Amino acid sequence: MYKIFFFIIIIIIFLQSPPRIQSQIIPRNISIFILAGQSNMAGRGGVYNDTVTNTTVWDGVVPPECRSNPSILRLTAKLEWKEAEEPLHVDIDVNKTNGIGPGMSFANRVVNRFGQVGLVPCSIGGTKLSQWQKGKFLYEETVRRAKAAVASGGGSYRAVLWYQGESDTVDMVDASVYKKRLVKFFNDLRSDLHEPNLPIIQVALATGAGPYLEAVRKAQLETEIENVHCVDAMGLPLEPDGLHLTTSSQVRLGQMMVDAYLAIPNSAQPPLYLPFLSLLCSLSYFYNILERFL
Numbered sequence: 001m002y003k004i005f006f007f008i009i010i011i012i013i014f015l016q017s018p019p020r021i022q023s024q025i026i027p028r029n030i031s032i033f034i035l036a037g038q039s040n041m042a043g044r045g046g047v048y049n050d051t052v053t054n055t056t057v058w059d060g061v062v063p064p065e066c067r068s069n070p071s072i073l074r075l076t077a078k079l080e081w082k083e084a085e086e087p088l089h090v091d092i093d094v095n096k097t098n099g100i101g102p103g104m105s106f107a108n109r110v111v112n113r114f115g116q117v118g119l120v121p122c123s124i125g126g127t128k129l130s131q132w133q134k135g136k137f138l139y140e141e142t143v144r145r146a147k148a149a150v151a152s153g154g155g156s157y158r159a160v161l162w163y164q165g166e167s168d169t170v171d172m173v174d175a176s177v178y179k180k181r182l183v184k185f186f187n188d189l190r191s192d193l194h195e196p197n198l199p200i201i202q203v204a205l206a207t208g209a210g211p212y213l214e215a216v217r218k219a220q221l222e223t224e225i226e227n228v229h230c231v232d233a234m235g236l237p238l239e240p241d242g243l244h245l246t247t248s249s250q251v252r253l254g255q256m257m258v259d260a261y262l263a264i265p266n267s268a269q270p271p272l273y274l275p276f277l278s279l280l281c282s283l284s285y286f287y288n289i290l291e292r293f294l
């Protein structure tokens, strides 16, 4: 009888305990990466048309390369740091169904080089480069989020990851001024973030929504600004829509962006550097003491 009573009490306590709420994390010295562009940066890997409900859904498959890690955070739409999980743009590109993009694959490959990685998702599907010019909503929103990330993360900007341009392949004028707009966008962003040499890893298009794909790709591959590096997504396998990278393509793209990023001199300090240095210092200290007795 007593046992049953005890059991019921336990059940009641269990039922009344609040659900596990993921609270905001206050980082100290976070390495910040800004993710901007359109749908392929927001992520559509694993997104398909459900023929039963006639809606677009994400299959929910998170490959090991994109798994969460307590040291990888994400700045939410409310400007709070939370442990990052796919889909990264779920509360940013709110009118679309988001899936896997390159961000988590990138972060998982660099996290061991930094104490903490902070991703700042800013991408919106279907947007043209003209919408990313200084003074426009998307631009100002990106600057606002980036500044909030530094202010609340006590860290520093490491790079901008940029994948955009599919929507600029439709109109001949958009395609022909793409390079000019891109250079202005990169320069304005660096200047507003007070990081004149901020590394930018951009992606040359794999697909386009219109006929001027080659013109936009040429602009991307020949941007020719210092510390702007281009990786080429052309040839990576696509979803059946012929426009979006699959989940495994996004994993690969994230790794390609890491390779481009780490090729930049001093882009990341090895994690063992500081402990190693302090070990050397203490060794030499003890050596000095020993020397006195010998």
Ligand SMILES: *[C@@H]1O[C@H](CO)[C@@H](O)[C@H](O)[C@H]1NC(C)=O
Pocket (backbone or CB within 6 Å): 047, 048, 049, 239, 240, 241
């Ligand atoms: C879903 O269907 C729409 C309309 O038929 C099509 O435009 C789109 O490309 C499809 N999306 C995918 C991911 O297959």
Ligand SMILES: *[C@@H]1O[C@H](CO)[C@@H](O)[C@H](O)[C@H]1NC(C)=O
Pocket (backbone or CB within 6 Å): 054
């Ligand atoms: C599915 O949705 C699309 C547009 O959203 C519409 O054109 C199509 O007729 C719908 N198909 C069915 C079977 O309801």
Ligand SMILES: *[C@@H]1O[C@H](CO)[C@@H](O)[C@H](O)[C@H]1NC(C)=O
Pocket (backbone or CB within 6 Å): 092, 093, 094, 095, 124
């Ligand atoms: C989503 O759609 C609403 C209504 O059309 C619009 O006001 C809003 O700006 C859209 N948001 C994004 C991020 O596209």
Ligand SMILES: *[C@@H]1O[C@H](CO)[C@@H](O)[C@H](O)[C@H]1NC(C)=O
Pocket (backbone or CB within 6 Å): 029, 031, 113, 114, 115, 116, 269
């Ligand atoms: C912050 O982290 C970076 C590398 O992740 C390191 O180089 C730097 O010394 C750290 N700064 C402080 C104050 O800990």
